[in-house]
Amino acid sequence: MRKPGGLEAALQSAWLHGGLLAQALRPLGALFGLISQLRAALYRLGWCKTATLPVPVIVVGNWIVGGAGKTPTTLHLLQLLQAQGYRVGVISRGYGGSAEGCSLVSRASTAAEVGDEPLLIHLRSGAPVAVGRNRVAAAEALLSAYPQTELLISDDGLQHWRLPRALSVLVFDERGMGNGRLLPAGPLRQNRRLSAEPQLVLYNAPVASTPLPGHLADRRLAGAVTLADWWAGRPAQAEALAALRGKPVLAAAGLAQPERFFSMLREQGLAIQTLPLPDHHDYADMPWPANTATVLITEKDAVKLRPERIGHVLVWVVTLDFLPEESFGLALLAQLPSRPA
Template sequence: MSLAERLQRAWQEGGPLAQALRPLGWIYGLLIEIRALLYRLGLRRAEALPVPVIVVGNWIVGGAGKTPTTLALLRLLQAQGIAAGVISRGYGRDNDELRLVDRASTAAEVGDEPLLIHLRSGAPVAVGSDRVAAARALLAAQPELRLLISDDGLQHWRLPRRLSVLVFDERGLGNGRLLPAGPLRQRRAMSAEPSLVLYNAGAPSTALPGHLARRQLAGAVELAAWWQGAAADPLAWQGLRGRPVLAAAGLAQPERFFTMLRAQGLDVLPLPLPDHHDFSTLPWPADTVEVLLTEKDAVKLRPERLGRTRVWVVALDFRPDDSFERALQQALQALPR
C-alpha cells in the first residue's frame, strides 16, 4: 500500500498514523486560524470586484465533485439568462500564467478541469494562481458577465464572495481532523458569507443541513465525436456489454468511476491513474482494442494519438435536486445586481 493510500485509510478510519500526525495538524490549524484572524481584524482584506462571486469548494482534500457542481450551476444560471464566467487556479497545468481558456487551449496550458468546463458549458473561463487577477482579466475580456463562479478557492480569502457552495461526497468529514492528520483543509466556516451545502452522494454525509445531487452516467461517445461536440449516447452501453473493456481514470477517486460502469452491466478491467494524469504517453498497451475514459481525461487526449484503439468518452449526468435550485434562486435574489 502506498503512502497516499495509507493516508486515505487513516483519514477515514483513524489509527496509529493519524494519531502520529496530530501535532502537525495542530500546527496547520493554528496557522489557518491566525490567517483568518488577520482578515477579521482588517489587517488583511478581500479585494473588490464589480460582480458577485460564488465559490464552489469543499472542506476536505481530494475530488468531492466541485467541477460537476460548477457545471450544474452554469446550467441553472444560463437557464435564468444570467451571464456567468468561471475562474480557477488550473491545477495540474505546466505553468502559473494567467490565461483565458478557449477551444484551442490544451490541458497542459490551462488545466484539465477548466478546459472541460469551457468545452462542456461554453462559459468564459480564466485560470491563474491569483484568482482575483483572473477574475479581473475575465471581466475585462467579457464585460457582459454579471456573475463569477470560482471552481475551488474556498480558502483563497483575498477573493470576495457573496455565496459559497460546499460540496461533500460519501467521505463526509473523514476522521474530523485537520491536515495531515485528517482530510480537513479547515474545520468550520471561516468567513461570513451565506452558504449552500450539496451532497454528491446518496445521502447526507455530515450533520450539516443540505441538498442532494443525483449522479449517474449519461452514456458514452467515441473520442473523435466527443471532440466535435457530440453528446453521449445512453444506448452505447449495449454494444459494450458481454466482453472485458479496459477503463482508465485519472481521478482522485477512480474506483467511483469503475463502480458506476459496473452498474451499467460492463465487465470492467480497471486502470486507476494519478489524479490529473497528463497522458503524455498512453497508459495502456498499444494492442488494446477498446478503452473507456472520463471527460476529465478526454480533454488531454486527441483522437489522432489512438492508433487502432477505440476510445469511448463516458459523460456524467450530475443534477442537484429541486430544493437546491430553489435555495440557489433565493440566494441569487439577495445578490446585488
C-alpha cells in the same frame, strides 16, 4: 492496475477511520489549524484586505482533500444560471497547467497549458473561463475581456481569503469529513468555523454524509460517445454504453476517486478491466497496453487526448449526468444578490 501504496494508502485509511497514524499527526494538524485561523483572522480584522470585484462570486469547494464533485457542481451551476439569463464566467486555479500569470481558456487551449478541469468546463458550457494562481487577478482578467459578465463562479478557492464571495457551495461525497481532523492528521483543509459567508451544502452522495443540512445530488452515467465525436461536440448515447455489455473493455480514469467511475460502469452491467491513474494524469504517453482494443475514459481524461493520438484503439468517452435536487437550485437562486436593473 495502480493501487495506493505505502504511506499514501496508510494516510487515506487514517483520514477516513483514524488510528495510530492519525493520532501521531495530531500536533501537525493543530499547527495547520492555527496557521489557517491566523490567516482568516488577518482578513477578518482588516489587516489583510479582501479584494473588491464589481460582480458577485460563488465559490464551489470542499473541505476535504481529493475530488468530491466540484467540477460537476460547477457545470450544473452554469447550466442553472445560464437558463435564468445570467451571463456567467468561471475562474479557476488551473491545477496542472503550465501557463504563467492569468490565461483565458479557449477551444485551442490544451490541458497542459490551462489544466484539465478549466478546459473541460469551457468545452462543456461555452462559458468564459480564466485561470491563474491569483484568483482575483484571474477574475479581473475575465471581466476585462468579457465586461458583460454578471456573475462569477470560482471552481475551488474556499481558502483563497482575498477572493470576495457572496455565497459558497460546499460539496461532500460519501467520505463526509473523514475522521474530522485537519491535515495531515485528517483530510480537512480548513476548520468549519472559519467561513462567515452564506453557504449551501450539496451531497454528491446517496445520503447526507455530515451533520450539516444540505441537498442531495443524483449522479448517473449518461452514455458513451467516441473520442472523435466528443471533440466534435456530439452528445453521448445511452445505447452506445449499453452495447458494450459483454465485451472486453478497459476502463481508465485519472481521478482522485477512480473507483467511483469503475463502480458506476459495473452497475451498468459492464465487465471491465480497470486502470486507475493519478489524479490529473497528463496522458503524455498512452497508459494502456499497445494491444488494447477498447477503452472507456471520463471527460476529464478526454480533454487530454486528441483523437489523432490514439491509433487503432477505440476510445469511448463516458459522460455523467449530475442532478441535484430541485430544492438546491431554488435555494441557490434565493441567496443570490438582486440583479442590477
